[in-house]
Amino acid sequence: MFPTTPRDSDAWDEDVSREIARSAPGRSAAGFPAGDRHEDELGDDEDFEEEVRFVPVRRQLSIAIAGFAGLLGTGLILGAQTSGPDARLPYAIVVLGVQALFVLAFTMAIRPPAAGVVAGVCVAAAVVADYLAVTTRPASMLPLVYVLAAAFVTALIGQAVRARDRLQLRDSLGGTFVIVFGVLCFSLLLVLTRRPIGAQAMLVCLSAVGVSLLLAHVIDAIFPKPRIAPQVPRGATGVIVGAMIGTLTSAALGSVLVLPFTPAKGAIIGFVIAGIAGLVDLAVNFSEAGRSMAGDAPTFWVARHMQGPLGAFALSLPATYLLTVFMLS
Structure with a gap:
C-alpha cells in the first residue's frame, strides 16, 4: 500500500503533487495561478496583435477622396461667385444637395437611435434654415441658431418615443448634435452670399x-x-x-x-x-x-x-x- 522503493516513492510523490495542483481552485495544471503569464502568454500576445493591427494606405482610395474634396470645394466656390440678389435659388438647391449628402454620410456612420427620425428632422431643418438664410433681413446667423435648437430638441423627442431607443439616448447626445449642427452649418454659405x-x-x-x-x-x-x-x-x-x-x-x-x-x-x-x-x-x-x-x-x-x-x-x-x-x- 505504501511505496517500498525509492523509485516507487518518487512516483507516488509526483502523483500526489499533480492531484493537489489539479484540485486547487484557480490554479493551472502546472501549479501556477489560472490567469498567470506562464499559461496565457501566447494567447495574450495574439489578441494584442489582432487588436492593434496595421491598416495599410490605399492609394487609389486616397486619390478618390482628394478628388471628391476638390470637386466639393470647387462647386461651393463657383456657386457662391455666381449667386446674385435675384439668383440665390440655384445655389440654395446646391447647398441643400450637399446637406443631404452630409445627413446620409453621418447618419450611417454615427448610427444614432431612431436614425430615420434624426435624418428626417435634419433634412426638414435644412430646408427651413436655407429658406431663412435667403429671406431674413438683415442677413444673420441668429435664425439658424433657433432652427438648430428646435431641430436638436425634436430629434431627441423622436429618439425618446421607443423604449429601445431611450436606452441609448444618453450615449447618443453628442452624435445627434454633430449631425444636426453640421447640416445647419452649410446654411451659413447662403448667409455669407448676402453680406457685402x-x-x-x-x-x-x-x-x-x-x-x-x-x-x-x-x-x-x-x-x-x-x-x-x-x-x-x-x-x-x-x-x-x-x-x-x-x-x-x-x-x-x-x-x-x-x-x-x-x-x-x-x-x-x-x-x-x-x-x-x-x-x-x-x-x-x-x-x-x-x-x-x-x-x-x-x-x-x-x-x-x-x-x-x-x-x-x-x-x-x-x-x-x-x-x-x-x-x-
Missing part, C-alpha cells in the same frame, strides 16, 4: 479647405509617413503640408482681392480654417478606426469616405462666418 464681402471671404476660406484636403490625401497616396497611428491610414506629412499650402493659398488670394483683404489677413484666415478642416478630417478617420476596433459593423463605403471632406467643410463654416464678421467687416 461674403463671396470673397468664401473664396478665400473654401479655397483653403479644398486645397488643404486635396493635397493631404494626395500626399497620403504618395508618401503616407510618418504614420499618425497604426489603425489610421493617414500620414502626418500630408496633414501638415496640406494645412501649410492651404494657408499659402489664402495669403495669395488675400493679396489680389480688394480691401479689406490683405496678405496678412488672408494668411491668418487660411491658417485657422485649414487647421480646423485638417483636424476634422483626421478626427473622422480616428472615429472610423475606433468603431472598427470596437467590433462595430463598418459604415457603408461610400458614406465612410465622404465623411471627412463633408465634415471638414461643414465645421469650418462657423469659423468662416465669424472671421468674416469680426476681421473683415
Whole structure:
C-alpha cells in the first residue's frame, strides 16, 4: 500500500503533487495561478496583435477622396461667385444637395437611435434654415441658431418615443448634435452670399479647405509617413503640408482681392480654417478606426469616405462666418 522503493516513492510523490495542483481552485495544471503569464502568454500576445493591427494606405482610395474634396470645394466656390440678389435659388438647391449628402454620410456612420427620425428632422431643418438664410433681413446667423435648437430638441423627442431607443439616448447626445449642427452649418454659405464681402471671404476660406484636403490625401497616396497611428491610414506629412499650402493659398488670394483683404489677413484666415478642416478630417478617420476596433459593423463605403471632406467643410463654416464678421467687416 505504501511505496517500498525509492523509485516507487518518487512516483507516488509526483502523483500526489499533480492531484493537489489539479484540485486547487484557480490554479493551472502546472501549479501556477489560472490567469498567470506562464499559461496565457501566447494567447495574450495574439489578441494584442489582432487588436492593434496595421491598416495599410490605399492609394487609389486616397486619390478618390482628394478628388471628391476638390470637386466639393470647387462647386461651393463657383456657386457662391455666381449667386446674385435675384439668383440665390440655384445655389440654395446646391447647398441643400450637399446637406443631404452630409445627413446620409453621418447618419450611417454615427448610427444614432431612431436614425430615420434624426435624418428626417435634419433634412426638414435644412430646408427651413436655407429658406431663412435667403429671406431674413438683415442677413444673420441668429435664425439658424433657433432652427438648430428646435431641430436638436425634436430629434431627441423622436429618439425618446421607443423604449429601445431611450436606452441609448444618453450615449447618443453628442452624435445627434454633430449631425444636426453640421447640416445647419452649410446654411451659413447662403448667409455669407448676402453680406457685402461674403463671396470673397468664401473664396478665400473654401479655397483653403479644398486645397488643404486635396493635397493631404494626395500626399497620403504618395508618401503616407510618418504614420499618425497604426489603425489610421493617414500620414502626418500630408496633414501638415496640406494645412501649410492651404494657408499659402489664402495669403495669395488675400493679396489680389480688394480691401479689406490683405496678405496678412488672408494668411491668418487660411491658417485657422485649414487647421480646423485638417483636424476634422483626421478626427473622422480616428472615429472610423475606433468603431472598427470596437467590433462595430463598418459604415457603408461610400458614406465612410465622404465623411471627412463633408465634415471638414461643414465645421469650418462657423469659423468662416465669424472671421468674416469680426476681421473683415
